[in-house]
Amino acid sequence: xxxxxxxxxxxxxxxxxxxxxxxxxxxxxxxxxxxxxxxxxxxxxxxxxxxxxxxxxxxxxxxxxxxxxxxxxxxxxxxxxxxxxxxxxxxxxxxxxxxxxxxxxxxxxxxxxxxxxxxxxxxxxxxxxxxxxxxxxxxxxxxxxxxxxxxxxxxxxxxxxxxxxxxxxxxxxxxxxxxxxxxxxxxxxxxxxxxxxxxxxxxxxxxxxxxxxxxxxxxxxxxxxxxxxxxxxxxxxxxxxxxxxxxxxxxxxxxxxxxxxxxxxxxxxxxxxxxxxxxxxxxxxxxxxxxxxxxxxxxxxxxxxxxxxxxxxxxxxxxxxxxxxxxxxxxxxxxxxxxxxxxxxxxxxxxxxxxxxxxxxxxxxxxxxxxxxxxxxxxxxx
Amino acid sequence: xxxxxxxxxxxxxxxxxxxxxxxxxxxxxxxxxxxxxxxxxxxxxxxxxxxxxxxxxxxxxxxxxxxxxxxxxxxxxxxxxxxxxxxxxxxxxxxxxxxxxxxxxxxxxxxxxxxxxxxxxxxxxxxxxxxxxxxxxxxxxxxxxxxxxxxxxxxxxxxxxxxxxxxxxxxxxxxxxxxxxxxxxxxxxxxxxxxxx
Amino acid sequence: xxxxxxxxxxxxxxxxxxxxxxxxxxxxxxxxxxxxxxxxxxxxxxxxxxxxxxxxxxxxxxxxxxxxxxxxxxxxxxxxxxxxxxxxxxxxxxxxxxxxxxxxxxxxxxxxxxxxxxxxxxxxxxxxxxxxxxxxxxxxxxxxxxxxxxxxxxxxxxxxxxxxxxx
Numbered sequence: 001x002x003x004x005x006x007x008x009x010x011x012x013x014x015x016x017x018x019x020x021x022x023x024x025x026x027x028x029x030x031x032x033x034x035x036x037x038x039x040x041x042x043x044x045x046x047x048x049x050x051x052x053x054x055x056x057x058x059x060x061x062x063x064x065x066x067x068x069x070x071x072x073x074x075x076x077x078x079x080x081x082x083x084x085x086x087x088x089x090x091x092x093x094x095x096x097x098x099x100x101x102x103x104x105x106x107x108x109x110x111x112x113x114x115x116x117x118x119x120x121x122x123x124x125x126x127x128x129x130x131x132x133x134x135x136x137x138x139x140x141x142x143x144x145x146x147x148x149x150x151x152x153x154x155x156x157x158x159x160x161x162x163x164x165x166x167x168x169x170x171x172x173x174x175x176x177x178x179x180x181x182x183x184x185x186x187x188x189x190x191x192x193x194x195x196x197x198x199x200x201x202x203x204x205x206x207x208x209x210x211x212x213x214x215x216x217x218x219x220x221x222x223x224x225x226x227x228x229x230x231x232x233x234x235x236x237x238x239x240x241x242x243x244x245x246x247x248x249x250x251x252x253x254x255x256x257x258x259x260x261x262x263x264x265x266x267x268x269x270x271x272x273x274x275x276x277x278x279x280x281x282x283x284x285x286x287x288x289x290x291x292x293x294x295x296x297x298x299x300x301x302x303x304x305x306x307x308x309x310x311x312x313x314x315x316x317x318x319x320x321x322x323x324x325x326x327x328x329x330x331x332x333x334x335x336x337x338x339x340x341x342x343x344x345x346x347x348x349x350x351x352x353x354x355x356x357x358x359x360x361x362x363x364x365x366x367x368x369x370x371x372x373x374x375x376x377x378x379x380x381x382x
Numbered sequence: 383x384x385x386x387x388x389x390x391x392x393x394x395x396x397x398x399x400x401x402x403x404x405x406x407x408x409x410x411x412x413x414x415x416x417x418x419x420x421x422x423x424x425x426x427x428x429x430x431x432x433x434x435x436x437x438x439x440x441x442x443x444x445x446x447x448x449x450x451x452x453x454x455x456x457x458x459x460x461x462x463x464x465x466x467x468x469x470x471x472x473x474x475x476x477x478x479x480x481x482x483x484x485x486x487x488x489x490x491x492x493x494x495x496x497x498x499x500x501x502x503x504x505x506x507x508x509x510x511x512x513x514x515x516x517x518x519x520x521x522x523x524x525x526x527x528x529x530x531x532x533x534x535x536x537x538x539x540x541x542x543x544x545x546x547x548x549x550x551x552x553x554x555x556x557x558x559x560x561x562x563x564x565x566x567x568x569x570x571x572x573x574x575x576x577x578x579x
Numbered sequence: 580x581x582x583x584x585x586x587x588x589x590x591x592x593x594x595x596x597x598x599x600x601x602x603x604x605x606x607x608x609x610x611x612x613x614x615x616x617x618x619x620x621x622x623x624x625x626x627x628x629x630x631x632x633x634x635x636x637x638x639x640x641x642x643x644x645x646x647x648x649x650x651x652x653x654x655x656x657x658x659x660x661x662x663x664x665x666x667x668x669x670x671x672x673x674x675x676x677x678x679x680x681x682x683x684x685x686x687x688x689x690x691x692x693x694x695x696x697x698x699x700x701x702x703x704x705x706x707x708x709x710x711x712x713x714x715x716x717x718x719x720x721x722x723x724x725x726x727x728x729x730x731x732x733x734x735x736x737x738x739x740x741x742x743x744x745x746x
Contacts, residue, residue, distance in 0.1 A: 012498055015447050015477045019454065020495060040703035041495045042451055045528035047688065048712050052527060060524065067452035067549075083601060111455070130462035148452060148549055210626050210649065213677025224649065231652050315601045316630065316645050316656070329632050329643070340713075344630040344645075352680050378451055381703055494705045494725055529712050529719050530704070 003029065008363070012041045016119045016367045019377030023366070030362050035355045039348075042381040050341030054307055055081055055155065058338070063149035065343060066379040069108035071100040072321040074153040077341075079234065080317035080328040081155050085310035092280040093157035094236045098273050099170070100143070100152065102266040106177065107136045108322035108374075109259045116256065116371035117188065120197055125188065132180055135173050142166055155308075157283030167274060174267055174274075181263055189257075198253035202357040202369025205250055212353040216324025216346050217262060218373055221255035223248035228320035242269050255372040262322075307336050316344075323347055323374055343382055347375035432569070439483070439509065440566040442471040443559075446482035448502060451489025453516040453549040465552040470559055479505040484562075487541075488549075490518035490525055491532045503539045511566070513558055514541045517548045524548065582623060582655045590619055603645070605656035613659055614669040617644075621674055624648045625655055628671070631681040633689035635714045640666040640691055661691065670696035688713040
């Protein structure tokens with residue numbers, strides 16, 4: 001029988017592409033022969049805007065890159081600016097930053113796992129995931145008044161101190177979350193359909209994953225035991241006890257398990273941070289060291305100048321964001337605005353491997369493999 | 383039977399507990415002229431049928447899943463258990479624009495995406511409504527100066543309700559939906575002739 | 580030992596100078612020798628290509644490569660300087676597959692050509708876009724046309740809200 005190839009267009013408006021990504025698929029019957037992602041439907045020109053705004057004005061734009069986990073975005077840009085200008089940060093501010101970032105890691109993985117399972121046809125997990133996410137968002141709201149786009153971390157510290165009642169509520173969340181993660185595992189991990197759709201799907205070996213520049217849970221799912229929090233430590237992570245979760249298989253199921261394990265580790269980190277939280281200042285002044293203030297809301301506008309000029313130079317600063325290695329390359333020419341901002345986004349680099357992963361699979365497997373890569377289109381297109 | 387003319391000034395509403403389906407319909411307060419017709423021995427006027435249509439339309443708006451950017455995550459939050467958009471009969475997000483009658487433009491409309499958004503809107507069957515969610519979809523928002531972003535989705539498609547915020551809270555989102563329901567309630571000839579009040 | 584110095588010892592012809600990018604060792608490479616230097620860098624164990632950046636300095640372009648070694652846990656930065664009129668450097672896609680999209684992005688936004696790249700087309704902006712936005716002389720008010728179809732038919736302009744549809 002004579003057969004012909006079939007071209008299928010998937011997206012940019014498709015419920016399983018997590019936004020406005022488009023795949024061009026060349027099919028042989030049901031088998032994918034070639035997959036070409038088409039990006040750029042959400043390209044907003046953030047890097048150019050970085051050159052047009054002052055350093056403080058640019059922080060809100062970093063929120064909107066990876067909008068599921070905005071605190072790490074905030075942090076890494078601020079970290080780059082701090083390294084460039086040599087600003088020291090009070091210890092308490094670093095503790096608050098770690099609280100926000102680890103909470104955001106939990107939120108990110110909840111959304112990621114929830115939407116992965118919804119794409120596979122199981123709607124329960126997204127309902128559960130968003131239920132817990134709502135609790136975490138209430139904590140964020142208490143901290144800085146916003147649910148998703150925070151603009152909270154500033155050069156030299158954070159914008160506001162922890163409000164009253166935050167720590168008890170956080171402890172409650174941690175206690176609750178522990179039970180919930182057990183629930184998720186009971187619901188998902190031994191589900192026959194889930195296992196059939198995830199095991200040996202979208203396999204990528206460790207060597208290939210490194211060659212493609214994959215990072216984060218997608219790399220650790222391939223057995224590369226690498227986490228910037230451990231091996232290129234920043235903030236207060238050297239003082240914390242946590243383990244780097246990895247799985248050797250390299251398939252979709254391994255990446256999913258890594259995310260579940262990371263949520264547990266984040267809870268573990270949060271418990272330590274809450275227990276050892278020091279008192280003190282939350283913001284510093286670049287000229288005068290740690291500012292003599294006691295947590296008033298307008299801390300930064302009082303003690304951190306709105307317009308400041310870091311010395312000329314360039315820096316590439318990176319951290320372990322929930323999705324992988326997130327880096328900001330900032331060039332300063334000694335004026336009030338960055339000369340160049342380049343964002344190395346984990347989603348963009350992880351997505352590079354998708355054409356390699358899905359050749360020979362069927363379209364539903366593409367959905368499963370793509371869901372475990374966990375991209376956010378704001379982060380891919382920037 | 384004589385032809386009926388309505389003197390709306392003489393209509394009185396009697397509050398009593400709704401029992402039958404028709405009474406329950408009246409109790410929603412959406413279709414007041416049906417009540418007028420009932421007082422005249424159950425005769426329903428065809429000039430007000432658009433109110434029944436309106437009631438049916440606004441009670442089961444089906445949105446198309448057209449999440450573009452950050453606001454799409456809040457769209458998911460609105461659809462989930464905590465904020466529960468199912469209370470408005472809107473929980474069924476359709477993947478195909480052919481089956482939808484409401485479009486949330488949830489996020490930044492870039493120049494590359496704009497023709498696709500317009501095409502999506504054109505593919506939806508009449509009647510259809512559009513809610514521009516967030517400052518990006520309304521005016522370009524923080525990306526107003528960017529080279530790649532359309533400065534408001536109303537440049538390419540008509541918008542019924544704008545919801546401000548970056549992104550709007552789910553409560554703001556629900557308020558926008560309620561505003562749209564109000565708007566739909568007052569559409570059609572019945573509203574023009576003053577029969578809806 | 581500082582990996583930039585090590586590279587200079589191994590390939591004295593390729594390295595123009597060594598220095599630091601704040602806290603990371605950096606080597607400035609001759610444009611023609613980039614592929615050789617990159618091969619050497621990969622042999623030295625730098626298996627992770629973290630980022631490729633292009634920057635417009637009005638009279639020249641800089642292309643910056645950030646490498647990382649998972650084994651040694653070291654950073655290395657390579658920098659290539661090209662002229663402004665015809666910015667062209669060698670592609671590293673044969674060594675790192677992850678370089679594919681990063682180079683396409685640099686081509687798309689900054690306009691640096693990578694010779695030897697298998698598929699050097701725009702990635703983030705649509706095909707008919709005029710200019711490279713991250714150049715300093717980019718005019719923000721240029722009218723742009725977006726194509727809907729694959730073959731460039733059905734052209735749509737989105738500037739000023741005019742949505743023209745031409746067959």
